[in-house]
Amino acid sequence: MRSWATPSVPSLPGVGAIPTLYDTATGDARPTDVTNGAQLYVCGITPYDATHLGHANTYLAFDTLNRVWRDAGVEVAYAQNTTDVDDPLLERAAATNVDWRELAESQTDLFRSDMQHLRVIPPDHYIAVTDMVSPIGEAVAVLLEAGFAYRVETLDSSAGDDVYFDVDRAARDTSWHLGIESRLDAATMMHFFSERGGDPDRIGKRNELDPLLWRSARDGEPSWPGAAGSGRPGWHIECTVIARDHLTLPLSVQGGGSDLVFPHHEMSAGHATALTGEPFASHYAHAGMVAYQGEKMSKSLGNLVKVSELIASEIDPRAIRLALLSHHYRSDWEWFDDDVYGAIARLSHWAEWAAGAVAGTASTSLLDGLRAALADDLDTPAAVALVETAVQSGATPTTVDVDAVDALLGIPLR
Ligand code: 5CA
Ligand code: ZN
Secondary structure: OOOOOOOOOOOOOOOOOOOEEEEOOOOEEEEOOOEOEEEEEEOOOOOOOOOEHHHHHHHHHHHHHHHHHHHOOOOEEEEEEEOOOOHHHHHHHHHOOOOHHHHHHHHHHHHHHHHHHOOOOOOOEEEEHHHOHHHHHHHHHHHHHOOOEEEEOOOOOOOOOEEEEOHHHHHHHOOOOOOOOOOOOHHHHHHHHHHOOOOOOOOOOOOOOOOEEEEEOOOOOOOEOOEOEOEEEOHHHHHHHHHHHHOOOOEEEEEEEHHHHHHHHHHHHHHHHHHHOOOOEEEEEEEOOEEEOOEEOOOOOOOOOEHHHHHHOOOOHHHHHHHHHOOOOOOOEEEOOOHHHHHHHHHHHHHHHHHOOEOOOOOOHHHHHHHHHHHEOOOHHHHHHHHHHHHHHOOOOEHHHHHHHHHHHOOOOO
8 A cells, every 4th residue: 555755854874773672571761672674663543533642642752763763773563453354443434424445545545644744754564454454364274174273153144254363372382371461360350351351251362361353244334355364354463474574573662552552462472472472572672551531542532633634724733743852751640731732832933943053974963863862762852952942042053953853853954
């Protein structure tokens, strides 16, 4: 599937350091593993109501990682999915009387345009689940054959069997187990599993936490013929197969917002290990949740501030980027409508400062400082503070200073 245009990224003198990154699975920050180049997978949107500032915040976190790796001379291979067939998308399409494909297409288009405005470097592989149904079905058949998956009868006599992943069998016969990535206790797992698309009460499952791999065809729902019967993919296996087929495993980083820690990333990792015998990723990285009006910004609650609406009201997208990067990617924080005006004022001071730049080719202390801050678990608030200090100092910048803000923070000032 097409992605979006690549922003220009100025080259900088010298090279930055390989970034350290906090890993949810171990609870510590350590250097990212780029033995096979950087292999980055970031979970994409479910395209039914895009793009709100929470989404943007998550994609900017991984865009910063991408920029820091590139600045360190690392080759980056980046894949992202769109969950363009799933229950919430189908429900929204039905509720608004729109064809689900049209809904997915229009919202994916909006997302592309928002990402381009925000100067996010596009993934090399931008992959729709509907384009991967066949390999996903084959992977489900492989898991059935190997005994990591089992069929569960549906009450609907017109439908075939659904297929579930056997978490206990995987824990017994592979290096994966529940908790390996999330480190959550059983009660918390159960809570998130129910809240985030799981079905603990489904009769016939071996373990309440076994996740759906393949949903057999139902009347009125989209389905495809497949190696495990006619149906459509479950949520977690889509990301496993898209990552496996477009990148080299283990991933350097499996990324997303913190609402994906469990069950999504834990189960995607379980499916991958059952399929390949290897761990899915070296790092599991998660961005914090952005709230609005006191609650997590979410499509289901509808408390959204959309990037496209801010841009339509003539807000400079660079100010949106600056407002978001002023928060640490791992913190949970709340958006207030005034935030963007602070960022607009700051951006205009920065642009005045940049307009006076004199030619420079050598590394500067601002460049060194930005590199150090960002290589330390993507500390963008520290990076923003360093630029602010340079601007406030009254000293004349060089073009290298200005290019550093563009290349590393994605904010062109000239
Ligand atoms: N399609 C799946 C992933 S395979 C999905 O979670 N889609 S989503 O549209 O719901 O979310 C897209 C990305 O935005 C995910 O990484 C999610 O963690 C992140 N996200 C969603 N809401 C917020 C929020 N309020 N703050 C920060 N990130 C968020
Ligand atoms: Zn995903």
